[in-house]
Amino acid sequence: MLILAAALFFAPHYEITLPYNANVPVSDAKGNLYFISDVVSPSYWVTRVDPDGNVVYRVIPAVVAGSYCQSSLLAPDPAGNLYVASSCLPSGGFNYIVISKIAPSGTILYTFPTQISANINVNGMAVGPDGSVFLTGSAYPSALATTEGAYVSSAKAAAFNFNAFVVEVNAAGTGIKYATFLDNAPSSASLAPFPSTAGVAIAVDSLGDAYITGTTEDAGFPTSDFAFNRNCNCSVGNPGVFVVTLNGDGSNIVYSTFLVRTPRPLLESQSISVTSGLQATVTEVFNGGRYGNESLISTTSKC
Numbered sequence: 001m002l003i004l005a006a007a008l009f010f011a012p013h014y015e016i017t018l019p020y021n022a023n024v025p026v027s028d029a030k031g032n033l034y035f036i037s038d039v040v041s042p043s044y045w046v047t048r049v050d051p052d053g054n055v056v057y058r059v060i061p062a063v064v065a066g067s068y069c070q071s072s073l074l075a076p077d078p079a080g081n082l083y084v085a086s087s088c089l090p091s092g093g094f095n096y097i098v099i100s101k102i103a104p105s106g107t108i109l110y111t112f113p114t115q116i117s118a119n120i121n122v123n124g125m126a127v128g129p130d131g132s133v134f135l136t137g138s139a140y141p142s143a144l145a146t147t148e149g150a151y152v153s154s155a156k157a158a159a160f161n162f163n164a165f166v167v168e169v170n171a172a173g174t175g176i177k178y179a180t181f182l183d184n185a186p187s188s189a190s191l192a193p194f195p196s197t198a199g200v201a202i203a204v205d206s207l208g209d210a211y212i213t214g215t216t217e218d219a220g221f222p223t224s225d226f227a228f229n230r231n232c233n234c235s236v237g238n239p240g241v242f243v244v245t246l247n248g249d250g251s252n253i254v255y256s257t258f259l260v261r262t263p264r265p266l267l268e269s270q271s272i273s274v275t276s277g278l279q280a281t282v283t284e285v286f287n288g289g290r291y292g293n294e295s296l297i298s299t300t301s302k303c
Contacts, residue, residue, distance in 0.1 A: 025049075028076035032056070036074065036084075046074070046084060046102065057106025061086065073125045075133070080104035083133050085125050088113070097122055099133050099169050110173035120144065121162070124201040128208050131171035136199030136212050138162035141181065149251045150180035157181040161196040164214050166246055178250030182212070183221055195236050197221060201272045208248040213272040215239040227257035234258075243272070 025033040031051035036044055048056040061084045073085035082102040097120065101109040122137040141157035144165055157163050164182040169175070183197045195217035203211045216232065217239045223230045234240035245254040 026074040026076065028080065029078060030080070032076070032080070034074050034076060034082055044086075046082065048082065048104075048106065056104075057102075059102060059106050059108065061100035061102055061108060061111070073122060075125045075127050077127045077131065081109070081131075083125065083127055085122055085133075085135060087122070097135070099173060101173055112169060112173040114167070114169060114176060120165075121198070123199060123214075124212075126202045126204045126210070128168070128171075128204045129206055130208070132177065132208075133169040133173075134202050134204055134210050135165075135167045135169070136202040136210075136214070137165060138196065138198035138214075139165050139181075144179060144181070146180055147176065147178045147250070149249070150178060151246065151250055151252055152181040152184045154181070156184050161194050162198055164197040164199040164212070164216070166199065166202070166210055166212060166250060168210070168250060180246070180250045182214075182244055182246075183216070183218055195219075195234075197242075203272045209254060210246040210250075211272055212242075212244045212246065214242055216242050221258070222253070222256055223258065224253055224256045227255070229258040232258045 025035050027033050033049045035047045035049070037047065044060065045058050046061050047058045050056050075083045077083070081104065084100040084102065086098040086100065088096055088098050097114045099110075099112045099114060103109050120137060120139040120143050122135050124136045126134045128134060139162060141154050141163055144154060144167075146153045146157075165180065166182065167179045168177040170177050182199065197214065197216040197218055199212050199214040201213050205211065217234055217236045219232045219234055221232060221242055223242075232240040232242075241259040242256065243259065244256045246252075247254050
C-alpha cells in the first residue's frame with residue numbers, strides 16, 4: 001500500500017545557538033535532540049539538548065591519533081545512549097569507520113575503529129535490542145572484509161562499481177559480529193557498464209534481524225520466493241528500490257523484494273522502520289517534475 005506522506009509544522013518551543021555548521025538533529029523517544037557540528041579539528045562536536053532546550057553535553061566522540069574525523073550518522077537507544085559513526089582519515093592513508101558510544105551524561109563509553117576502510121560509504125545506522133550497532137552503505141568488494149558464513153562474501157560479491165553491505169558491531173564495541181554484501185554477482189553485471197547497489201537505511205527488529213532498503217541498478221539483484229515484486233526493470237542510471245530482511249547472524253536473507261517502480265524518476269529510498277509486529281515501512285523520494293526537480297513526491301510503502 002502506498003501512502004502520500006504529510007508534513008507537520010509547529011511553532012518553536014525554544015531557540016538555542018549551536019556551533020557553526022550544525023546538522024539536522026536526531027531525536028529520541030524522550031524528546032532529546034542530538035546535533036553534529038563539524039568545527040573542531042581534528043574531530044567534531046556532538047551536542048545533546050534536552051526537551052526544555054538545555055545543553056546536556058557537548059563532546060568530541062572520535063579522536064584517533066593522526067586522523068581527521070567527521071560524522072553525519074547518529075542513533076540513540078531507549079536508554080539514552082548515543083551511537084555515532086565517524087569517518088576518520090589518517091595522514092597519508094584511507095578513510096575508515098569508527099563507532100563511538102556516548103552515555104546520557106556525555107561520557108564516552110567506547111570508541112571502536114572498525115577497520116572498515118577505503119572506498120566505503122556508510123549511509124545508515126541502527127541500534128539492535130542488545131546494543132549492537134548495524135551499518136549499511138556501499139563499498140567495493142575489495143574494500144570490505146566479510147566474515148565467515150556471510151550471506152555474500154567478498155569473493156562472491158558482484159565485482160562492479162559499488163555493492164550494498166551490512167555490518168553488525170557487537171554491543172561491547174570490541175569487534176564485528178558479521179559483515180556481508182547483499183548482491184551476489186548476477187549475470188547482468190558481467191559486462192560494462194557495471195550496475196551499482198547501495199544500502200541507504202537500516203532498521204532492526206526485536207529478534208535482531210536487520211531490515212535494509214536501498215537502491216540498485218542491477219535487475220539481477222537477488223529476491224526471495226513469494227517476494228512482493230521480483231522484477232526491477234532497472235538498469236545503469238535507472239535504479240529501483242529494494243527491501244531486504246537479513247537474519248540475525250547475517251548468513252541469509254529472510255525476505256528480499258523490489259518495490260513497485262513508477263514512471264517518475266527515483267531519487268532514492270530515504271528511511272526504513274520496523275513495528276512491533278515486524279512490519280517494515282519504507283519512505284522513497286521521487287522527482288515529481290517532467291523536466292527537472294520542480295517538485296519532490298514522497299511515498300511510503302508498508303511491507
